[in-house]
């Protein structure tokens with residue numbers, strides 16, 4: 720079978736499975752298996768593929784037709800330009816989260832002690848350590864399996880991060896210039912309506928949060944004073960409609976400076992929290 724025939728057959732399969740952007744998905748899968756750029760596919764449409772490659776592509780198309788995310792099918796993704804391995808035990812890093820890293824790098828590159836709560840694949844901790852090599856990063860997660868992947872990712876990217884199995888601050892010792900967290904923030908009533916790609920494949924404990932989605936913000940803000948240095952700051956990624964509530968929580972917990980930053984889609988996505996002299 721040549722690439723053109725395989726592309727057509729795969730497209731039909733993904734259209735029947737109601738996958739969004741079927742052409743893009745098929746092209747990404749074929750290009751990934753053939754280890755070529757997507758643009759190169761169009762110069763190779765008449766090339767006949769050996770049966771083992773046709774089989775591998777067909778297997779990946781079958782998995783995608785069941786709505787499995789491409790990142791899990793490939794076992795990898797990219798975050799801030801760095802390679803990150805993923806499997807169904809970890810949340811897939813999102814492009815919005817790159818903004819969190821970018822803002823810390825722009826505004827706080829002098830920070831030396833950084834804590835990342837709910838590190839998942841380790842994407843935030845690893846990219847910050849790459850960007851600010853002089854800093855010391857501690858990263859926690861409640862999932863041992865997620866931490867195993869995070870440790871692999873630190874190795875692949877050749878950085879040292881101190882990973883700790885901990886329920887929020889439970890096992891954390893010391894004070895930090897910056898506490899970052901992209902915690903679970905989906906309220907129960909929104910969880911059921913998530914796309915199949917997310918609800919059926921990503922870990923529930925990386926998504927769902929009690930207290931109408933704000934459990935982790937509340938908990939971290941209430942305990943953070945014990946873990947922040949004098950001018951320490953907190954950076955949160957938040958759900959698109961949570962800014963007002965998180966801002967109020969910060970003020971209620973004695974913080975005086977709260978900046979809300981929008982993502983590229985215009986959603987309020989990042990909250991930076993500190994005391995007056997620190998922001």
Ligand SMILES: C[S@@+](CC[C@H](N)C(=O)[O-])C[C@H]1O[C@@H](n2cnc3c(N)ncnc32)[C@H](O)[C@@H]1O
Pocket residue numbers: 809810811812813816836837838839840841842843859860861862865885886887901902903904924925926
């Ligand atoms: C939305 S994911 C974010 C993962 C990663 N930081 C990112 O931005 O891609 C939330 C993470 O919080 C972790 N988590 C859930 N409950 C936790 C808890 N009580 N303490 C620490 N981590 C927790 C999950 O295992 C998951 O890895």
